[in-house]
Amino acid sequence: AEYLRLPHSLALIRLRNPPVNALSLAVVNGIREGLQKAMSDHTIKAIVVCGANDKFCAGADISSFSRSSPGISFGVVVDEIQRYEKPVVAAIRGVALGGGLELALGCHYRIAHAEARVGLPEVALGILPGARGTQLLPRLIGVPMSLDLITSGRPVGADEALKLGILDVVINSDPVEEAVKFSQEILDKPLEPRRLLNKSVPSLPNMDSIFSEAFAKVQKQYPGFLAPETSIQALQAAVNLPYKLGIKEEEKLALYLQKSGQARALQYVFFAESSVHKQSPPSVASWQTASPQPISSVGVLGLGTMGRGIAMCFAKAGIPVVAVESDPKQLEIAKKAVTSMLEREASKMQQSGRAWTKPTLTFSSSADMLCESGRFGQKTGKGWYQYDKPLGRVHRPDPWLSEFLSQYRETHHLESRSISQEEILERCLYSLINEGFRILGEGIAASPEQIDIIYLSGYGWPRYRGGPMFYAATVGLPVVLEKLQKYYTQNPDVPQLEPSDYLKKLAAHGNPPPKDWQSLAGPPGSKL
Numbered sequence: 001a002e003y004l005r006l007p008h009s010l011a012l013i014r015l016r017n018p019p020v021n022a023l024s025l026a027v028v029n030g031i032r033e034g035l036q037k038a039m040s041d042h043t044i045k046a047i048v049v050c051g052a053n054d055k056f057c058a059g060a061d062i063s064s065f066s067r068s069s070p071g072i073s074f075g076v077v078v079d080e081i082q083r084y085e086k087p088v089v090a091a092i093r094g095v096a097l098g099g100g101l102e103l104a105l106g107c108h109y110r111i112a113h114a115e116a117r118v119g120l121p122e123v124a125l126g127i128l129p130g131a132r133g134t135q136l137l138p139r140l141i142g143v144p145m146s147l148d149l150i151t152s153g154r155p156v157g158a159d160e161a162l163k164l165g166i167l168d169v170v171i172n173s174d175p176v177e178e179a180v181k182f183s184q185e186i187l188d189k190p191l192e193p194r195r196l197l198n199k200s201v202p203s204l205p206n207m208d209s210i211f212s213e214a215f216a217k218v219q220k221q222y223p224g225f226l227a228p229e230t231s232i233q234a235l236q237a238a239v240n241l242p243y244k245l246g247i248k249e250e251e252k253l254a255l256y257l258q259k260s261g262q263a264r265a266l267q268y269v270f271f272a273e274s275s276v277h278k279q280s281p282p283s284v285a286s287w288q289t290a291s292p293q294p295i296s297s298v299g300v301l302g303l304g305t306m307g308r309g310i311a312m313c314f315a316k317a318g319i320p321v322v323a324v325e326s327d328p329k330q331l332e333i334a335k336k337a338v339t340s341m342l343e344r345e346a347s348k349m350q351q352s353g354r355a356w357t358k359p360t361l362t363f364s365s366s367a368d369m370l371c372e373s374g375r376f377g378q379k380t381g382k383g384w385y386q387y388d389k390p391l392g393r394v395h396r397p398d399p400w401l402s403e404f405l406s407q408y409r410e411t412h413h414l415e416s417r418s419i420s421q422e423e424i425l426e427r428c429l430y431s432l433i434n435e436g437f438r439i440l441g442e443g444i445a446a447s448p449e450q451i452d453i454i455y456l457s458g459y460g461w462p463r464y465r466g467g468p469m470f471y472a473a474t475v476g477l478p479v480v481l482e483k484l485q486k487y488y489t490q491n492p493d494v495p496q497l498e499p500s501d502y503l504k505k506l507a508a509h510g511n512p513p514p515k516d517w518q519s520l521a522g523p524p525g526s527k528l
């Protein structure tokens with residue numbers, strides 16, 4: 001941060017840390033030094049705080065989170081500013097997010113450009129506004145709106161922030177110039193009413209129900225995420241405890257989140273999302289330039305209207321199709337429909353003098369064995385289990401199924417054994433992860449981050465677990481390798497369990513973080 005003396009007995013502290021003036025240790029120290037200089041200089045009457053390059057501050061430096069604990073010591077600075085004996089005015093352009101808004105909340109006044117955005121988006125990073133945000137915001141704008149903004153993390157535009165009371169002035173001109181003028185006008189005004197830490201949270205008669213509704217809402221809206229619920233607990237502390245104790249509770253809850261593992265995953269996702277836009281596979285191929293992989297056969301699940309159309313397309317292209325349909329009636333309809341469509345196509349081709357060979361459509365019968373016995377699952381009250389009633393949800397083991405399975409095992413010479421939850425999880429996830437390593441080794445995916453972002457955006461992988469490749473690094477690559485080796489030895493007929501060479505190469509280096517994988521594994525082959 002830079003310190004400048006301005007005319008009219010004013011000082012300016014300008015945060016400078018491109019690209020977004022994040023609060024690195026140097027920036028925080030710079031702010032403190034600037035405040036001390038201004039305090040000891042008796043000619044300085046007021047201080048304006050702003051950010052360089054048209055941005056106030058995007059909060060803590062997220063890239064340094066793994067090295068230090070964000071938020072906690074910065075809260076002391078936020079309190080120091082509030083207690084300061086000279087007015088401090090925040091001049092906001094661009095964004096004031098996270099620690100950036102907390103810094104502004106510490107200031108006695110906040111002036112912003114109409115296009116500025118302010119907010120506390122910490123929950124998206126698995127943490128909470130731990131530099132007094134959960135204690136100061138409700139004192140300024142009340143509990144219901146603080147709950148909304150902090151649990152959702154959504155930033156608001158300057159106009160909305162003005163209405164809510166977060167900002168004092170919104171202008172269309174330069175906020176620093178406006179703050180300079182404004183500072184001179186408020187020099188004689190008392191500072192005590194501007195110190196949020198000495199205010200109490202506006203009380204409401206139905207506070208308990210407001211909080212219980214908020215808990216219910218976040219559990220529904222963000223299932224599995226720890227940060228929104230923990231933020232509500234911090235807001236409860238703001239209501240129930242004096243400031244001095246409330247900030248202690250905020251610190252305790254912030255520490256809990258930082259250690260939860262979700263914070264690490266969500267911070268990985270933040271950088272993964274911004275990096276995927278900049279990456280292309282090692283071959284520099286893209287969807288615009290890549291040639292399609294050969295397809296030897298295709299599986300289609302379900303033979304409704306869509307499934308039939310898809311099966312037809314591949315059959316017409318001469319690609320063998322295996323289609324599976326669990327409803328025998330639907331299967332009959334589909335067989336007739338597909339056959340007649342293909343025959344129509346064939347006769348058209350024959351009329352036009354082109355040759356056509358009938359493709360083979362193979363319908364798997366194995367998946368239908370239960371259905372053929374009238375067991376369609378919950379809707380018929382029996383399937384792999386017996387249900388309390390048709391469409392019922394309460395299931396219990398079915399002796400019929402035990403008999404069915406024992407016959408099946410006899411026919412296929414299978415030995416029964418119990419399979420633990422752990423084995424199910426590991427065999428499913430590690431074979432998926434193994435495939436991820438294969439496509440990295442083949443140069444099909446540009447980076448582990450790309451695979452993870454696809455899983456988060458398209459396959460419902462929980463964001464707070466960071467994606468399958470991040471998960472592999474969390475478990476440890478040597479562990480993943482060892483487990484795959486074990487399962488492959490037990491199931492040599494399942495090629496997905498055979499550890500990929502790429503994984504073997506990486507595991508030889510221990511458990512490197514995903515960002516180092518490509519440099520350690522060496523140049524990939526290129527299948528594109």
Ligand SMILES: CC/C=C\C=C\CC(=O)SCCNC(=O)CCNC(=O)[C@H](O)C(C)(C)COP(=O)(O)OP(=O)(O)OC[C@H]1O[C@@H](n2cnc3c(N)ncnc32)[C@H](O)[C@@H]1OP(=O)(O)O
Nearest residue numbers: 022023058059060061062063070071074097098099121131
């Ligand atoms: C001492 C600590 C005290 C208190 C701690 C409080 C907790 C926090 O503050 S947590 C951080 C809260 N802030 C955020 O979550 C903001 C995250 N950033 C954004 O939402 C956006 O980046 C943006 C600021 C709105 C800017 O968006 P846009 O203009 O679209 O640019 P981007 O491409 O997203 O970002 C540019 C560039 O900046 C990097 N970056 C952004 N924010 C941070 C940050 N807080 N820390 C570190 N780096 C940040 C971003 O990764 C981009 O970097 P490239 O290298 O160019 O990819």
